[in-house]
Amino acid sequence: MVILNKCVLEFTSVPENVAFARVSVAAFASQLDCTLPELEEIKVAVSEAVGNAIIHGYRNKADKTVRVLATIYKEGLEIRVEDSGIGITNIEMAMQPAYSTDPERMGLGFVFMQSFSDRLQVDSTPGKGTTVTMYKRIGLRGAKARAN
Amino acid sequence: MVILNKCVLEFTSVPENVAFARVSVAAFASQLDCTLPELEEIKVAVSEAVGNAIIHGYRNKADKTVRVLATIYKEGLEIRVEDSGIGITNIEMAMQPAYSTDPERMGLGFVFMQSFSDRLQVDSTPGKGTTVTMYKRIGLRGAKARAN
Amino acid sequence: VGEIRRFLRDDSPVKVSRSLKETAYKIQQTRDRLTARLGRDPSINEIAEELGFGREEVVNALEAAQTPTSIYETLHQ
Numbered sequence A, B: 001m002v003i004l005n006k007c008v009l010e011f012t013s014v015p016e017n018v019a020f021a022r023v024s025v026a027a028f029a030s031q032l033d034c035t036l037p038e039l040e041e042i043k044v045a046v047s048e049a050v051g052n053a054i055i056h057g058y059r060n061k062a063d064k065t066v067r068v069l070a071t072i073y074k075e076g077l078e079i080r081v082e083d084s085g086i087g088i089t090n091i092e093m094a095m096q097p098a099y100s101t102d103p104e105r106m107g108l109g110f111v112f113m114q115s116f117s118d119r120l121q122v123d124s125t126p127g128k129g130t131t132v133t134m135y136k137r138i139g140l141r142g143a144k145a146r147a148n
Numbered sequence C: 001v002g003e004i005r006r007f008l009r010d011d012s013p014v015k016v017s018r019s020l021k022e023t024a025y026k027i028q029q030t031r032d033r034l035t036a037r038l039g040r041d042p043s044i045n046e047i048a049e050e051l052g053f054g055r056e057e058v059v060n061a062l063e064a065a066q067t068p069t070s071i072y073e074t075l076h077q
């Protein structure tokens, strides 16, 4: 697949940076001529993945680093969110709707990520960290599509 | 100085990413309780520095990487823009108002960066690259200031 | 899922993007109103609080309203 553009964000694991990551990835993705509803889905997916990295991966420790990689392909967008936190022992269970290790939480983060993505991959090693990779087909439209 | 928050952006040297960097740094800096005019100045300064990295540093080659580091201190904001491009031989001359190596350009980029910054530092090695560091005092106001 | 999302997320950016231009206009109005009330330029935080948005969304809306070539523009003509 042809890479058209790429960016990496690296930031401190504080909750304020969830909104920062959401807006930044959306600004980057808006180059793809996506629709506003698509942009909304991107924002939600990024918020959930980055929130998970901070809350679960780093158990709210504020001195860690979260990495977000966004890649624009001719055919779509890939978003990868990485932490070097506690990791997930049972990925399949973690991804079940309404499953959460925290009784206060709703366990719907992965549901949103899944509903956004055409392909969602979660790689995790307990004690090492977690990588969530989401891929979404987004076609080029308008002037950009005609130029291609 | 106490660091409150930190982020790094790394992206491809294509002109579309000037807007991406501008929005991202502005979203990050909005944590500092700056005013809208201050935000505008931040955006302009980032656009000029990132634009210079792409246009001059990399001579518009699209396969290079620009790095932007933003750090929020209790007292203000530091923005650093780095390229590994051609570098600047005479920094003092480059920073003169209306000086440009390109006759089509206005040579006002450094003027905007200077007017934004309380401290502006340019480090460059010909053949190695350029780092522009801008620091701006931005006081806490309102709720945050009262909480401190 | 969209439905659930709208119910669950209190910081949902959905309201903002409905019309980013309209939002940008509201931001300017709010800024003027707060400037009159406070006797100084309000911070983004104060504007965001007044409007009930996140401050990053304020940044986003302002940028979108400024960038004529952006997606936002073409969608709201």
Ligand SMILES: Nc1ncnc2c1ncn2[C@@H]1O[C@H](COP(=O)(O)OP(=O)(O)O)[C@@H](O)[C@H]1O
Pocket (backbone or CB within 6 Å): A048, A052, A053, A054, A056, A057, A058, A083, A085, A086, A087, A088, A094, A095, A099, A100, A101, A102, A105, A106, A107, A108, A109, A110, A111, A130
């Ligand atoms: N980055 C991560 N690191 C460690 N555990 C994670 C991570 N992301 C998700 N998890 C685990 O997966 C569970 C389900 O996640 P999610 O669907 O987002 O629901 P919630 O965040 O509401 O718990 C979490 O409760 C947590 O145990």
Ligand SMILES: Nc1ncnc2c1ncn2[C@@H]1O[C@H](COP(=O)(O)OP(=O)(O)O)[C@@H](O)[C@H]1O
Pocket (backbone or CB within 6 Å): B048, B052, B053, B054, B056, B057, B058, B083, B085, B086, B087, B088, B094, B095, B099, B100, B101, B102, B105, B106, B107, B108, B109, B110, B111, B130
């Ligand atoms: N990152 C950079 N790498 C190499 N040269 C640079 C860089 N930034 C600025 N310059 C040099 O400094 C000059 C002045 O920059 P600036 O004030 O932004 O004006 P302009 O971009 O309009 O030329 C440029 O013309 C260029 O020669």
Ligand SMILES: [Mg+2]
Pocket (backbone or CB within 6 Å): A048, A051, A052, A108, A109, A110
């Ligand atoms: Mg979650």
Ligand SMILES: [Mg+2]
Pocket (backbone or CB within 6 Å): B048, B051, B052, B108, B109, B110
């Ligand atoms: Mg310039």
